[in-house]
Amino acid sequence: VPTAVAGLGYGVVCWALLFVGGAGALGVELGDVDDSIPAVSGTEPPVDRQATVVEVVDGDTVDVEFADGSFDTVRLLGVDAPETRGETYPSEFEGVPNDAVGRRCLTESGAAATAFVERAVEDETVTLRFDALAPTRGDYDRLLAYVVVDGASLNRRLVAAGHARVYDSTFERTEAFYAAETEARAGSGGVWSC
Secondary structure (H helix, E strand, O other): OHHHHHHHHHHHHHHHHHHHHHHHHOOOOHHHOOOOOOOOEOOEOOOOEEEEEEEEEEOOEEEEEOOOOOEEEEEEOOEEOOOOOOOOOHHHOOOOOOOHHHHHHHHHHHHHHHHHHHHHHOOOEEEEEOOOOOOOEOHHHOEEEEEEEOOEEHHHHHHHOOOOEEOOOOOOOHHHHHHHHHHHHHOOOHHHHO
């Protein structure tokens, strides 16, 4: 029995050395893994996080830096603004004509949405608030969050100003976002002027 226990202990030590050495050989340091945003378990979302917006990528995506010096990309939860770095399809925005005029209008609306976000949050400290019904990360491994500045959700403000549509997904504030979109559409604001 003592030989078996000693052999087991030796095996665990060898495995640990192999793991650490193998990670280093791959260029990955164990401290490089960013696990500061926990995965959602059950219905509990991660806690709010403070971050500074270091770059506005477009009307629905920002890059942030956390207090610990780590960086991440945040996709604003529940909204979809016209693209500025790619093509937006008029079919994504109900009522926008699928022609050159509609596409040009969407391009201009994408630039306006980006400018709106820049004015609201660039270089500002914001709160990232997560949603119990939505995943913590979405496509391209971006964080999915409400960006809260001065106590208000930038996500909802984008929709209310007509700079974005509600993204068809599951999140707690769906009804409030759709109500804001309905008002923006009725007023032909932002993208709805297209």
